[in-house]
Amino acid sequence: MRVASEKPDVVIVGSIAFDTVETPREKRENLIGGSATYASFAAALFSSVGIVGIVGEDFPQDIISLLQTRGVDTRGLVVRPGKTFFWHGKYEADMETRTSLRTELNVFSDFDPRLPPEYADCPYVFLANIEPRLQLCVLEQVREPRFVMADTMDLWIRTAAHELDSVIRRVDLLTVNESEIRLLSGETTLVRAARRLLARGLKHVLVKKGESGAVLFSGERTLFIPAYPLEEVRDPTGAGDAFAGAFIGALAERGCTNLEDLFAAALSGSSVASFAVESFGADGLARLTKAQAISRREQLLSMIHPFPVKD
Amino acid sequence: MRVASEKPDVVIVGSIAFDTVETPREKRENLIGGSATYASFAAALFSSVGIVGIVGEDFPQDIISLLQTRGVDTRGLVVRPGKTFFWHGKYEADMETRTSLRTELNVFSDFDPRLPPEYADCPYVFLANIEPRLQLCVLEQVREPRFVMADTMDLWIRTAAHELDSVIRRVDLLTVNESEIRLLSGETTLVRAARRLLARGLKHVLVKKGESGAVLFSGERTLFIPAYPLEEVRDPTGAGDAFAGAFIGALAERGCTNLEDLFAAALSGSSVASFAVESFGADGLARLTKAQAISRREQLLSMIHPFPVKD
Numbered sequence: 001m002r003v004a005s006e007k008p009d010v011v012i013v014g015s016i017a018f019d020t021v022e023t024p025r026e027k028r029e030n031l032i033g034g035s036a037t038y039a040s041f042a043a044a045l046f047s048s049v050g051i052v053g054i055v056g057e058d059f060p061q062d063i064i065s066l067l068q069t070r071g072v073d074t075r076g077l078v079v080r081p082g083k084t085f086f087w088h089g090k091y092e093a094d095m096e097t098r099t100s101l102r103t104e105l106n107v108f109s110d111f112d113p114r115l116p117p118e119y120a121d122c123p124y125v126f127l128a129n130i131e132p133r134l135q136l137c138v139l140e141q142v143r144e145p146r147f148v149m150a151d152t153m154d155l156w157i158r159t160a161a162h163e164l165d166s167v168i169r170r171v172d173l174l175t176v177n178e179s180e181i182r183l184l185s186g187e188t189t190l191v192r193a194a195r196r197l198l199a200r201g202l203k204h205v206l207v208k209k210g211e212s213g214a215v216l217f218s219g220e221r222t223l224f225i226p227a228y229p230l231e232e233v234r235d236p237t238g239a240g241d242a243f244a245g246a247f248i249g250a251l252a253e254r255g256c257t258n259l260e261d262l263f264a265a266a267l268s269g270s271s272v273a274s275f276a277v278e279s280f281g282a283d284g285l286a287r288l289t290k291a292q293a294i295s296r297r298e299q300l301l302s303m304i305h306p307f308p309v310k311d
Numbered sequence: 312m313r314v315a316s317e318k319p320d321v322v323i324v325g326s327i328a329f330d331t332v333e334t335p336r337e338k339r340e341n342l343i344g345g346s347a348t349y350a351s352f353a354a355a356l357f358s359s360v361g362i363v364g365i366v367g368e369d370f371p372q373d374i375i376s377l378l379q380t381r382g383v384d385t386r387g388l389v390v391r392p393g394k395t396f397f398w399h400g401k402y403e404a405d406m407e408t409r410t411s412l413r414t415e416l417n418v419f420s421d422f423d424p425r426l427p428p429e430y431a432d433c434p435y436v437f438l439a440n441i442e443p444r445l446q447l448c449v450l451e452q453v454r455e456p457r458f459v460m461a462d463t464m465d466l467w468i469r470t471a472a473h474e475l476d477s478v479i480r481r482v483d484l485l486t487v488n489e490s491e492i493r494l495l496s497g498e499t500t501l502v503r504a505a506r507r508l509l510a511r512g513l514k515h516v517l518v519k520k521g522e523s524g525a526v527l528f529s530g531e532r533t534l535f536i537p538a539y540p541l542e543e544v545r546d547p548t549g550a551g552d553a554f555a556g557a558f559i560g561a562l563a564e565r566g567c568t569n570l571e572d573l574f575a576a577a578l579s580g581s582s583v584a585s586f587a588v589e590s591f592g593a594d595g596l597a598r599l600t601k602a603q604a605i606s607r608r609e610q611l612l613s614m615i616h617p618f619p620v621k622d
Contacts, residue, residue: 212523226535304534306574
């Protein structure tokens with residue numbers, strides 16, 4: 001068990017939830033979910049993490065203990081009277097298309113992210129998918145972070161474009177999926193869409209493509225990150241959050257943000273995301289060891305480096 | 312101008328056609344198309360090629376001359392009284408989903424592929440998408456080729472499963488897209504689908520994923536080949552054939568079929584395929600230079616090798 005340090009390397013702000021997930025084969029109720037939960041378990045494999053979020057009194061104490069056991073500082077976790085954010089979704093046969101059957105914000109509707117004062121100097125920050133207004137509120141509370149990444153979704157692109165644009169102008173990396181980047185940029189091809197976002201001041205855009213991997217647009221460079229080919233995908237929920245969490249955790253561990261660091265971190269992200277979709281619920285990641293994550297990262301590397309290695 | 316050698320390095324057997332292609336933005340009529348045409352122009356960038364196919368008397372002599380100019384031996388090209396194979400297709404807004412509006416086999420309905428006797432010892436063979444019965448007929452005419460690859464389509468998977476299975480048992484590599492491999496294997500995930508095909512005796516399965524690249528399953532190894540990110544896709548027709556043609560041409564140029572040769576050849580395939588979709592018609596590839604193809608292959612390599620190169 002790692003002890004939370006005074007100042008974690010990575011701060012993660014986002015949702016913490018109960019999820020009910022239906023796939024063509026299974027239905028699982030009241031899983032531990034939420035973007036911050038997936039991302040924190042993933043990031044904690046590589047670095048010390050502080051989670052900032054809100055839960056209701058119904059949230060299990062043993063999950064909070066599990067986060068702590070995995071090296072996640074929970075001083076930024078607020079417990080409020082009421083119920084935890086609840087989401088019920090259903091996946092189609094392709095295991096990508098999904099429908100939200102029910103969303104109950106509950107205590108999350110009052111989320112006002114307050115970082116513990118010790119977090120103000122945290123060098124790595126992940127603003128998971130929450131209202132851009134709240135993401136901006138977090139950015140006001142950190143001093144000269146080394147690397148900030150943000151996630152978003154179609155809802156905010158449609159309803160909070162102005163605030164989202166302010167977020168984009170202030171972070172280093174934005175992570176989006178293909179339909180989101182098209183919606184956000186008005187362009188159909190990824191290259192043009194990414195170029196348009198980079199022109200708004202972003203340094204990097206990470207486009208998540210599910211089982212087809214991810215593409216990182218970074219200035220004039222484009223990097224391709226493979227997805228680990230799985231025999232079975234059980235629950236795609238949280239894959240993007242696990243990717244992002246492992247990415248920023250691995251980046252913090254490297255302590256550098258050069259192109260090769262970003263690429264190596266993205267391979268870690270892809271590795272951990274592949275484990276995330278092999279089981280239901282964010283707490284599945286708590287069973288993952290760093291050695292397993294690294295081993296699969298090495299396998300991913302071997303998928304794009306079949307050449308004899310020169311030393 | 313290269314002079315066709317006695318025995319080309321690569322034999323390509325497939326369709327030669329006129330295509331009318333509609334995209335959301337454009338409609339172009341009577342383009343030069345066909346799997347063998349795309350593949351031959353692509354392969355000829357790297358090796359000497361012999362094309363085996365059939366056209367009607369309406370097929371332009373200047374395209375035959377263009378093939379020859381590009382180093383394609385046309386002794387296996389039969390000209391018959393009647394009209395050339397005609398296809399009319401329409402692409403949806405995603406530029407992937409397509410509908411065949413009209414298919415006229417014309418002289419292609421009598422296609423009985425006969426290899427010039429000099430081709431019997433050709434080391435590299437690509438059986439483009441034609442009836443499996445005809446692919447088997449070609450296999451009867453070659454002696455101990457070093458590497459044979461075959462393409463197929465949903466129609467043959469549904470209607471000629473037995474003959475297709477015989478093809479699969481006799482070739483080294485099968486190239487398919489995602490829906491085809493699912494249909495062919497009855498499995499939903501690519502890993503399981505590929506494993507099932509490899510168990511039938513194939514050495515390699517190449518899964519084409521359009522703008523998401525390609526995955527090569529080779530024994531226990533899996534390789535990921537990125538697609539070149541394009542600003543604009545004008546006509547996706549022939550992308551897979553151009554990929555396959557450049558792949559086998561580059562493989563023949565290397566003269567080896569180790570894993571790193573296959574990977575390098577696949578990068579060449581991805582490079583040339585990206586040029587193919589940037590213009591309408593197979594003859595667009597005749598304007599492509601080998602230097603351009605190699606330059607883009609290097610760019611593809613840099614997308615997956617951002618690390619400092621050790622020498």
